[in-house]
Amino acid sequence: MEKKVLLGNEAIARGAYEAGCHVATAYPGTPSTEILETIGRDYRSIKAQWSPNEKVALEVAAGASIAGARALAAMKHVGLNVAADPLFTFSYTGVNGGLVIVNADDPSAWSSQNEQDNRHLARAAKVPMIEPSSPQECKDFTRLAFDLSEEYDRPVIVRITTRVAHSQGIVELSEKSEVAVKPFVRNPQKFVMLPAHARPRHVFIEEQMRKLKDYSDASPLNRIEWGSRTRGIITDSVAYQYVKETCPEDSVLKIGMVWPMPDDLIRQFAAGVEKLFVVEELDPFIEDWVKMLGIRCVGKDIIPLCFELTPDIVGQALNGTNRKGAYPRYETNPIPPRPPALCAGCPHGYVFQVLARLDLNVNGDIGCYTLAALPPYSAMHTQGCMGAGIGMHLGMEKAHGPDIARRSVAVIGDSTFVHSGITPLIDLVYNKGTGTVIIMDNRSTAMTGHQDHPATGKTLTGEETHELDLAMLARAVGVKRVVTADPKDTAEFERIVREEVAAPEPSVIISNRRCILLK
Amino acid sequence: MKNVIFAGVGGQGVILAGKILMQVAMDAGYDVKESEVHGMAQRGGSVDCHVRYSDRVYSPLIPLQSADFIVSLEMLEAMRKMDYLAPNGWLIVNLEKVDPAPVRTGAMRYPPDLQEWLSRNVESTLFVDTAGILKHVGTRKALNIVMLGVLSNYLEFDESQWEAAIKSLVKEKFAEMNMKAFKMGRDYRIPA
Numbered sequence: 110m111e112k113k114v115l116l117g118n119e120a121i122a123r124g125a126y127e128a129g130c131h132v133a134t135a136y137p138g139t140p141s142t143e144i145l146e147t148i149g150r151d152y153r154s155i156k157a158q159w160s161p162n163e164k165v166a167l168e169v170a171a172g173a174s175i176a177g178a179r180a181l182a183a184m185k186h187v188g189l190n191v192a193a194d195p196l197f198t199f200s201y202t203g204v205n206g207g208l209v210i211v212n213a214d215d216p217s218a219w220s221s222q223n224e225q226d227n228r229h230l231a232r233a234a235k236v237p238m239i240e241p242s243s244p245q246e247c248k249d250f251t252r253l254a255f256d257l258s259e260e261y262d263r264p265v266i267v268r269i270t271t272r273v274a275h276s277q278g279i280v281e282l283s284e285k286s287e288v289a290v291k292p293f294v295r296n297p298q299k300f301v302m303l304p305a306h307a308r309p310r311h312v313f314i315e316e317q318m319r320k321l322k323d324y325s326d327a328s329p330l331n332r333i334e335w336g337s338r339t340r341g342i343i344t345d346s347v348a349y350q351y352v353k354e355t356c357p358e359d360s361v362l363k364i365g366m367v368w369p370m371p372d373d374l375i376r377q378f379a380a381g382v383e384k385l386f387v388v389e390e391l392d393p394f395i396e397d398w399v400k401m402l403g404i405r406c407v408g409k410d411i412i413p414l415c416f417e418l419t420p421d422i423v424g425q426a427l428n429g430t431n432r433k434g435a436y437p438r439y440e441t442n443p444i445p446p447r448p449p450a451l452c453a454g455c456p457h458g459y460v461f462q463v464l465a466r467l468d469l470n471v472n473g474d475i476g477c478y479t480l481a482a483l484p485p486y487s488a489m490h491t492q493g494c495m496g497a498g499i500g501m502h503l504g505m506e507k508a509h510g511p512d513i514a515r516r517s518v519a520v521i522g523d524s525t526f527v528h529s530g531i532t533p534l535i536d537l538v539y540n541k542g543t544g545t546v547i548i549m550d551n552r553s554t555a556m557t558g559h560q561d562h563p564a565t566g567k568t569l570t571g572e573e574t575h576e577l578d579l580a581m582l583a584r585a586v587g588v589k590r591v592v593t594a595d596p597k598d599t600a601e602f603e604r605i606v607r608e609e610v611a612a613p614e615p616s617v618i619i620s621n622r623r624c625i626l627l628k
Numbered sequence: 629m630k631n632v633i634f635a636g637v638g639g640q641g642v643i644l645a646g647k648i649l650m651q652v653a654m655d656a657g658y659d660v661k662e663s664e665v666h667g668m669a670q671r672g673g674s675v676d677c678h679v680r681y682s683d684r685v686y687s688p689l690i691p692l693q694s695a696d697f698i699v700s701l702e703m704l705e706a707m708r709k710m711d712y713l714a715p716n717g718w719l720i721v722n723l724e725k726v727d728p729a730p731v732r733t734g735a736m737r738y739p740p741d742l743q744e745w746l747s748r749n750v751e752s753t754l755f756v757d758t759a760g761i762l763k764h765v766g767t768r769k770a771l772n773i774v775m776l777g778v779l780s781n782y783l784e785f786d787e788s789q790w791e792a793a794i795k796s797l798v799k800e801k802f803a804e805m806n807m808k809a810f811k812m813g814r815d816y817r818i819p820a
């Protein structure tokens with residue numbers, strides 16, 4: 110069959126296609142975005158959509174699954190926090206058609222607000238998790254995940270990391286399986302999680318996870334590659350590739366299914382080697398488990414807990430190699446860094462010029478505009494997760510009284526506002542806040558590469574659809590002062606910001622100017 | 629194992645250059661892997677990609693001191709990758725400079741002596757004066773392909789293999805322009 114060079118994320122899209130997936134959903138988030146972009150572009154047999162956020166994306170996918178379709182939802186690691194609520198309960202209901210969640214972690218936080226290790230979520234939610242380590246495995250494991258999901262009645266998480274998502278390699282393609290959408294069969298004991306239904310489901314899923322443990326022990330996803338018995342290394346994800354590169358002589362237990370863990374295989378491997386090591390990125394997830402089995406091993410004593418691994422880090426830890434540069438260091442002048450910065454002419458730039466001039470407290474959010482926290486603007490003072498700025502803005506007012514709202518604003522992008530800004534805006538009105546929210550409407554989810562969203566009036570596949578009217582929405586939730594303005598006229602924009610911030614009632618300013626990179 | 633790092637600034641086409649090399653190597657029967665840093669959408673951050681080919685490639689990342697070639701589309705970006713260059717590796721650098729933000733705002737200056745320092749400290753360097761070539765090609769967008777043409781002289785693949793890979797990866801209407809850029813890079817000789 111044909112071979113192709115594919116990005117990890119493109120290979121996942123291909124795997125979904127080959128598995129006969131019917132429905133795919135996501136909210137864009139680096140490093141997961143290309144999965145749905147590829148499906149929308151190359152695999153039109155799958156109904157693909159951007160959802161307003163990851164919770165909705167997972168719910169749509171779960172609905173499709175329960176109705177009998179094979180469905181996939183893709184998101185970055187912090188997106189799975191947003192979708193944790195449906196995850197934990199759709200774990201109880203289980204599936205009808207296969208349900209696969211692709212979760213992209215970001216060790217080193219290349220483009221994220223934290224570097225959480227979502228292997229813990231598989232254990233907490235009691236769902237199987239499999240981990241490809243190359244583009245070929247991205248395709249094969251995704252395809253397999255649909256079968257596992259149906260066979261064991263569990264949603265299955267495919268966990269990738271930035272380095273897996275954003276590396277390319279040769280992928281051998283296969284034919285698409287033709288899978289029919291099954292009928293939806295009413296079954297409230299399975300699909301309505303009343304307490305009386307949830308309790309027996311809990312017993313059922315514990316039983317399924319026990320069966321999956323047997324599968325994990327026997328599955329080709331987990332395999333021993335015997336080499337020298339002096340040293341054995343247990344490893345997963347891309348760390349496996351670094352181990353193979355730097356320690357080609359050693360015995361390796363490659364973990365491809367990280368939850369449930371293959372206890373018997375681990376015992377067998379440990380018994381076969383003199384000294385046991387665990388090489389994994391971020392938390393000692395495997396290491397803790399191995400130790401819990403009563404097996405001695407060396408892991409985070411020598412492998413860093415923070416940031417992504419590299420072949421050099423693994424080589425240094427295991428072999429003591431310590432490569433630095435081969436050339437002298439250039440020291441005559443400082444090398445200027447090249448940090449990401451707002452594009453010249455970026456609409457956000459005008460807004461932050463004004464906010465910096467007015468020296469307001471700025472509760473920020475997630476988007477290109479988070480860069481305004483840095484020079485030259487230095488005009489953002491809090492920021493946490495998607496949509497947090499508006500709630501924090503209200504919280505500040507609750508702490509200090511309305512005076513602080515006369516010196517503060519919340520800023521949020523259009524896509525982020527639709528993702529998670531609407532409910533806190535309702536809260537701000539409901540709980541009698543008086544603050545000003547600036548929705549910076551650049552007509553795009555710009556930071557992740559310009560995806561559409563409900564307020565652009567276009568779908569993932571470029572079809573026209575209803576365009577969410579942000580001003581009307583703000584009025585509908587009870588904001589009486591709603592102004593729309595082009596920030597490029599900074600004098601006028603400044604006048605508006607002054608006026609709205611001074612007003613002792615909630616207000617929304619929609620700063621309206623397209624991202625300059627939009628075609 | 630051949631290890632090649634492409635470095636540059638967002639928008640210069642670093643990743644496409646890597647992708648073309650991968651395609652050529654795969655078509656020639658090698659296993660290939662690549663790892664790339666996707667800059668955020670904003671313009672102007674550093675971008676790089678590591679390309680490796682051999683009978684079997686494990687790590688998508690090149691270890692330090694192991695790059696046979698660093699092809700940098702910008703001088704400062706070459707400096708950032710120096711730790712990867714193998715002791716006998718080649719450094720191929722576009723002479724054009726792109727000022728980073730701290731230079732544009734006047735907070736720092738662009739080090740004036742980079743070319744001289746590199747020539748002095750790295751045995752195998754090739755500085756490519758792309759400005760003239762790009763004028764000839766008629767678009768600055770082909771910078772990545774010109775540099776790939778320069779690199780092609782050092783690799784085992786013949787011109788028809790490169791042509792097939794380029795044509796399979798660029799839009800049809802730009803294929804001819806890109807082949808012209810590639811050939812001009814391939815024919816590049818340092819002006820005497």
Ligand code: SF4
Nearest residue numbers: 452455477555624625
């Ligand atoms: S991509 Fe668009 S929104 Fe982001 S910095 Fe550039 S102009 Fe601004």
